[in-house]
Amino acid sequence: MILRHVTVDCADPYELAKFWSAVTGWPVSDDDAPGDSEVLVEAPPSVPGMLFIQVPEGKTVKNRIHFDWMPTERTRDEEVERVIALGAKLYEDHRTAEGLGWVTLLDPEGNEFCVERSTAERGL
Template identity: 65%
Template sequence: MRRRHVTVDCARPYELATFWSRLTGWPTSGIDQPGDDEVLVEAPDPLPGLLFVRVPERRAAQNRVHLNWKPDGRSRDEEVERAVGLGATIYEDHRGPEDRGWVTLRDPEGNEFCIERQ
C-alpha cells in the first residue's frame, strides 16, 4: 500500500491549499478554483500530496495528527518567520539554547504543524 494524500478537513479548501502551496513550494493541481470543495497540493514523488476538503463542521479541538517540517535551505527561525508572513500564527514556541527545539504553528484555519531545526 502507498500513501496517496494527507487529507485536511477545512472550511475554505482553495484558500488553505494556497497557503500550503506557498509554504511548501508545491503546486496545486492547476484545475482548482476558489469555491471548490476539494483542492490538491501536489507533492513530489514519493511524498503524499495534501488534499483539502470542505466540511461543514468547525474545528473543535487540537489536531490528533499534525505534520512536522524540516527546513530546506533556510534555518528553522527563517522558516518560522516566512510561515508567519504567509498567514500562520505561532502556537507554542519550544526553541531552546544552542538552536535546539521546534515551533508549533497554526495555519490560517488553526491546524497545527511544527517546524523543526535543520
C-alpha cells in the same frame, strides 16, 4: 500500499491549499479553483499530496495528527519567520537557549504544525 494523500478537513479548501502551496512550494492542481469542495496540493513524486476537503463544522480541538516540517533551504528560525509572514500564527515556542527545539504554528484555519531545525542545524 502507497500513501497517496494526507487529507485535511477545512472550511475553504482553495484558500487553505494556496497557503500550503506557498509554504511548501508545491503547486495547487490545475484542475482546482476557488469554490471547489476539494483542492489538491501536488507534492513531488514519492511524497503524498495534500488534499483539502470542505466540511461544515469548524475545528474545535487540538489536532490528533499534524505535520512536522524540516526546512531545507533556511534555518528553523528563518522558516518560522517566512511561514508567519505567509499567514501562520505562533502557537507554542519550544526553542531552547542552546538552539535546540521546535516551533508549533497554526495555519489560517487553526491546524497545528511544527517547524524543526534544518538538516544543517542538526549537523547532518
